[in-house]
Amino acid sequence: MNADTGTSTRHPVLVVGAGPAGLSAALALSAAGLPAVVLERRTEDTVRPGSRAAYLHGASLRELERLSPGLGHETAGRGLMWATKRSYWAGREIYVRTYPPATREGLPHFTSLPQVITEDLMATACRKQGVEFHWGVEVTSALSTPEGVLLTDSAGREWQADYVVAADGSRSVLRSAIGSPLEGPRSRNTFVVVDLDDDPEHHPMPIERVFHYRHPNVGGRNVLTVPFAGGWRVDLNLKADDDPERFVSPEGLRRWIPRILPEAYGERVRWVSTYRFAQQVAARFTDTHRRILLTGEASHLFAPFGARGMNSSIPDAVRAVEAIVRALEAGPDRAAAGAAIGRFAEERKDAATYNRACATTALDHMLARRPSLWLRERAAAAVASAGRRAGEWLDSAPYGPKLTARGAARGSY
Numbered sequence: 001m002n003a004d005t006g007t008s009t010r011h012p013v014l015v016v017g018a019g020p021a022g023l024s025a026a027l028a029l030s031a032a033g034l035p036a037v038v039l040e041r042r043t044e045d046t047v048r049p050g051s052r053a054a055y056l057h058g059a060s061l062r063e064l065e066r067l068s069p070g071l072g073h074e075t076a077g078r079g080l081m082w083a084t085k086r087s088y089w090a091g092r093e094i095y096v097r098t099y100p101p102a103t104r105e106g107l108p109h110f111t112s113l114p115q116v117i118t119e120d121l122m123a124t125a126c127r128k129q130g131v132e133f134h135w136g137v138e139v140t141s142a143l144s145t146p147e148g149v150l151l152t153d154s155a156g157r158e159w160q161a162d163y164v165v166a167a168d169g170s171r172s173v174l175r176s177a178i179g180s181p182l183e184g185p186r187s188r189n190t191f192v193v194v195d196l197d198d199d200p201e202h203h204p205m206p207i208e209r210v211f212h213y214r215h216p217n218v219g220g221r222n223v224l225t226v227p228f229a230g231g232w233r234v235d236l237n238l239k240a241d242d243d244p245e246r247f248v249s250p251e252g253l254r255r256w257i258p259r260i261l262p263e264a265y266g267e268r269v270r271w272v273s274t275y276r277f278a279q280q281v282a283a284r285f286t287d288t289h290r291r292i293l294l295t296g297e298a299s300h301l302f303a304p305f306g307a308r309g310m311n312s313s314i315p316d317a318v319r320a321v322e323a324i325v326r327a328l329e330a331g332p333d334r335a336a337a338g339a340a341i342g343r344f345a346e347e348r349k350d351a352a353t354y355n356r357a358c359a360t361t362a363l364d365h366m367l368a369r370r371p372s373l374w375l376r377e378r379a380a381a382a383v384a385s386a387g388r389r390a391g392e393w394l395d396s397a398p399y400g401p402k403l404t405a406r407g408a409a410r411g412s413y
């Protein structure tokens with residue numbers, strides 16, 4: 001089938017969107033022996049700026065390796081790992097920990113690389129596994145019935161499928177089509193996110209993850225600096241009444257970046273953006289007929305601290321495909337098929353709700369608006385150099401709680 005004859009074939013499954021969630025779904029489909037067909041609005045060569053989901057957890061690497069042998073290792077190899085994490089409070093070091101070099105064979109605990117590289121590696125693996133991509137196809141509507149789904153694209157072509165994996169991102173047309181609004185708040189403060197190029201000839205900064213509370217050189221704002229393959233990501237936490245333009249204009253960047261990093265970095269800005277982070281989860285992860293399954297940012301948006309966005313989009317997609325496989329195996333038994341999709345929807349909504357709670361804990365910690373939290377942070381900072389646990393707490397709290405026992409048992413978010 002090709003894009004000009006959209007209605008001629010009915011597909012068991014269509015995937016809408018070729019971001020991390022859609023690519024994971026495509027890999028999972030082909031690993032399960034099902035044809036994988038992806039409809040993607042952008043063209044194959046569209047430039048996607050920004051490091052975005054730079055931090056890939058070990059659980060994601062293991063999942064990629066399972067879906068496409070070699071992919072987890074290749075992705076880990078293209079990324080960067082830091083051995084040292086460090087925190088400061090108002091110019092004073094309050095915590096540092098350096099891990100010994102890994103001795104075990106196998107996949108690392110994490111890797112750090114621009115999201116676009118991860119996506120390109122996943123797309124290459126997809127092609128090797130025979131995934132069919134239709135680039136430049138924008139889905140504009142979806143009609144779900146007890147028998148299946150009819151999609152229409154912006155050129156008026158129609159696409160039919162038994163099931164659809166909706167991986168069309170934060171402004172998901174499919175989420176709107178099934179009438180499942182995103183629910184939850186948005187942070188009031190603005191965050192400035194900057195990518196800086198590294199210069200391979202000159203590494204003036206050690207490869208460390210650094211969180212600086214109340215940085216004295218930027219008016220007491222919090223600053224997180226994270227290395228990734230090829231560059232540095234800096235998150236600056238603006239105050240509620242700051243004008244973001246003052247920080248993201250070329251002059252603004254040249255003013256504050258050299259105050260927190262070696263001077264050369266003021267001229268190495270590759271990408272800059274501002275965010276008020278949404279903390280939202282879709283009301284339902286599937287439609288009434290249980291034919292369209294929401295995954296990734298089509299179903300949830302989290303503040304990035306703790307790296308739960310892309311890292312949970314991968315298991316979303318994998319579980320969606322597992323549910324679809326069970327539903328297809330159920331054949332004419334509609335109740336069993338519907339139950340399989342229903343379990344997916346509940347399980348992943350639970351996971352998203354938990355992930356949002358973790359991201360909220362991280363965000364609350366950073367903004368420290370509640371007086372009790374503000375006092376606790378100050379008290380911990382005061383004793384941090386003497387008491388290791390206080391420093392450890394301040395060092396880890398900006399990323400929220402770790403996996404739950406249940407999530408860890410399944411190895412995913």
Ligand SMILES: Cc1cc2nc3c(=O)[nH]c(=O)nc-3n(C[C@H](O)[C@H](O)[C@H](O)COP(=O)(O)OP(=O)(O)OC[C@H]3O[C@@H](n4cnc5c(N)ncnc54)[C@H](O)[C@@H]3O)c2cc1C
Binds near residue numbers: 115275
């Ligand atoms: C500044 C920033 C920092 C982040 N940092 C992290 C981090 O450190 N760690 C982490 O895990 N996550 C992070 N995230 C989140 C991460 O980028 C997202 O979670 C991830 O991209 C979600 O993947 P997705 O596939 O669901 O959506 P997307 O990546 O948005 O992909 C959706 C795809 O669907 C396509 N599409 C959209 N509409 C249609 C349509 N109608 N028809 C056809 N195709 C369509 C789009 O073109 C796109 O290719 C960050 C995000 C931001 C913005």
